[in-house]
Amino acid sequence: MIDVLFEDNHVLVVNKPAGLLVHGDETGDETLADIAKAYIKEKYNKPGNVFVGVVHRLDRPVSGVVLLAKTSKALARLNELFRSKKTIKTYWAVVDNKPAREQQTLVHWLVKDSSKNITKAYSKENNKGLRSELSYQLISQQAGKYLLQVNPVTGRPHQIRVQLASMNCSIAGDLKYGAAAPLPDKSIALHARSLQFEHPTLKTPVTVSAKPPHSPIWLPFKDLNTEQL
Template sequence: MSKILSNKNNLQVLFEDNHIIIVNKRAGDIVQGDKTGDKPLSDVVKEYIKDKYNKPGNVFLGTVHRLDRPTSGLVIFAKTSKVLPRLNKLFLSKDIQKTYWALVKNEPAKKEDTLIHWLKKNPKNNKSLAHFKEVTDSKKGILHYKLIKKLDTYALLEINLETGRHHQIRAQLASIGSPIKGDLKYGFNRSNKDASISLHARHITFTHPVKKEPISVSAPVPHDPIWKACVS
């Protein structure tokens, strides 16, 4: 996994006020602690806040959503207990619009489409399988994609989710023969050098739950020549 993980000195903060902090997660960071025991991004953000504002004692930080460890991009945290349930409500009501970018090797047959599958998670291998018909214990997954750039070897897709299922983008794109670059788990033929996958939470738009102002934030792409070619 990426050697350049986040710490309080290199944290990429893209938006911050008294209520919310939005950061650009590096591939390799885990958002919350897990069985690996590796330091989570949430702890890094707490250290950043404690250091920046010279706060005594414990720092409150609410985790609103997650990104898979090998992915990069936007993560929102709540800085107060007041705003945490409001942000949770925005996610549940789908009033937060998240746009992802994915680099795939095989360009989809259609330049723009809506994918509908029934996703079933296998806890044993931490993988979801996309079915075209409903199966036992499956959940409906819907996403919309469009081709936004062709590179020499890869295609850049922009993706908007209607549902938020386990490994949804990874499983659905793999099911149409367009696995994400570096995603060995879902059928790509080789790993990225840093063990990342080329899936990036690029843009987020929502109405601030306290100030009622529009918030729109974009995350710079990872420092990688292929990603840089996407924005050149």
């Protein structure tokens, strides 16, 4: 089953559940791309192979908006939009600690250790690191938890996770970056809330948003006015 948020002849936007891979890895587990291909093949009764291009990724334990291309032309154009930072990505993150400032821009140099699949953040320029920037604001406080709205400017591996952890605001459930305890479903409380992009052929603006999962960590925030992006 796939949660389709927007679809036409060129793009498919879905709400990825936490725990699902976007693209294949060494585990060989089923991926979002696999499920999307099966969905298109069945819905449109397509013979032979179905094209699905992965434009961007979310970490496995993260949920939310993922944009897929249904044609090679759309994939090339959307890839260029992401490369040139002409998209707007908005995330929600539930953290256990209140940030010292209710809104702020964070800049770090991130160095990824591929052998351990972990990223380290440095507050000063590091010649091995990639400059990484995001802004956040505190938008709700419920039941001892804090909901941050995060807008990354760059798109580095584990960027939001490690940059929030650097200010003692580890994302709930994210043991890799300092969370005190796992969540029951092994997810982390990071959700790709919305994506704004230019349609690859129509050249019109598209905004797609996804509701957070129906899991206990998100329930205190279910009545939040989700139209405020």
